[in-house]
Amino acid sequence: MIKMLHQGILDAKIYPVFAGSATDLLGIKALVVGVCRYLPSPIERNFISAKNGDGEEIQIEPKEGGQASAYVFKTISDPYAGKISIFRVFSGSIKSDSTVYNSKKGTKEKLGHLYRLIGKKEYPVDTAHCGDIVAVNKLKEAHTGDTLCEESNAVVIPPAELPAAVLSFAIEPKSRSDEDKLNPSLARVQEEDPTIQYRMDKETNEFLLSGTGQSHVEVVVNKLRDTYGVNVELHKPQVPYKETIAGKATTEAKYVKQTGGKGQYGVVSIEIEPLPRGQNFEFVNKIVGGAIPKNFIPSVEKGIVDSMKSGNLAGYPVVDVRATLFDGKYHS
Structure with missing residues (x-):
């Protein structure tokens, strides 16, 4: 069985x-x-797909006597030990205090002491053999997804496909000190866990933290607090509503400014119509015969774009419309 x-x-x-x-x-x-x-066991596995230095598909045989190749699959940011890179040897062997080639970055990496992690305990090893999983401290360039190998036989092991972040929360620092430390702390957490995403939502002005689920996000929040001393609160993110129009319409706008002489006077006639979802905005200039000077046309477009920042219904941004400038008058 x-x-x-x-x-x-x-x-x-x-x-x-x-x-x-x-x-x-x-x-x-x-x-x-x-x-x-x-x-x-690793020795029982079939050949591993990879690419050589020229980008050609190759197969790596998982055997002890082959060319060395290893894959960095996890990075830990320790407040005391610094960056810890954990890698698995797919072929050959890698010794402590040796120099390896980071084929993804195109740089050499000087290894320190290698050790096995079993729980919180560390067990030093002189050589990591095919199939071994070991850790090393303070690699300068290596990150999760990089390949360590011999420069004379550069190979790139394709990175694992990571699950997409599907759930987002708005996070709010509890103090100014927490706000100052939030970005660098999240960068370290993301280096350990690339499935975490964070960004500033320009539409709602909220800082969003995204993960694969609620428990995932809560683990990140606890790590920010316990490891980096950053306290944040989670909130339900605001919905970035948009407005659009349902049908075609024509409008006319006037600009009048008296300056003591002839003054300034301008009229523009614009047709507005809806676009398919996701088209955002399109400006069409149909002015002929110099009804409006060419150097004024960009200002008309800019005025339309500025007015679209706040719609008439509820003040949300207006999207998916076409504005056609078809007539106008002016004098100054």
């Missing part, structure tokens, strides 16, 4: 599922036992 499960997983015909909870520490032992009992 175990042998058949093992072979089925190796052939990618069976995908084991283990139930558990990382936050409640449930099912962890069963997962570890299942990995050791059912999953294939």
Whole structure:
């Protein structure tokens, strides 16, 4: 039974599922036992797809005596130890205090001491062999998704496909000190977990934090507080409503300014019509015969764009309209 499960997983015909909870520490032992009992060793795997220095598709054979290649799959930002890079060796072997080539960045990396992480304990190793997962401190250029290899045999192992962030919260720092530390702290958290996204929403003026679910975002908030001393509150984000028009309309606008002489006078006639969803804005100039001087046309467009920032219904931005300037008058 175990042998058949093992072979089925190796052939990618069976995908084991283990139930558990990382936050409640449930099912962890069963997962570890299942990995050791059912999953294939690195040596049993088929060739690994990668690309060489010329961008050509190649296959890496997972064997001890081959050219060294490793993939950085996780980065930890420790307040005391600094950046910790965790990588898996896919072929060959990598020694402590050696120099490797970061093929994605095109730079050399000087390794320090390698060690295995088991819980919070560190166990030094002299050499990381094919299939080993080890950690190293303070690599200058390497980030999650980079490949470490030999410069004479540069290869790039394609990065893993990460799940998209699907749930967003507005986050608000509790103090000015928290606000100053928020961006650099989130940058470190994102280096550890690339599935986290954060940005300033220009339409609602809210700072948004996005993750794969509510628990994911809450874990990030707890890490900001416990690791970096940044306290934030989560809020439901505002909806960035938009306005548009339902039909075609024509309007005329006048500009009159008396300056003691002839003054300034201008009239523009504009036709407004809806565009398909997602087209945003289109300006069409149909002025002929010099009814409006050419150097004034950009000012007309700018005035329309400025007025679209606040719609008539509820003051939300106006989108998906075409404005056609078709007539006008002026004198100064």
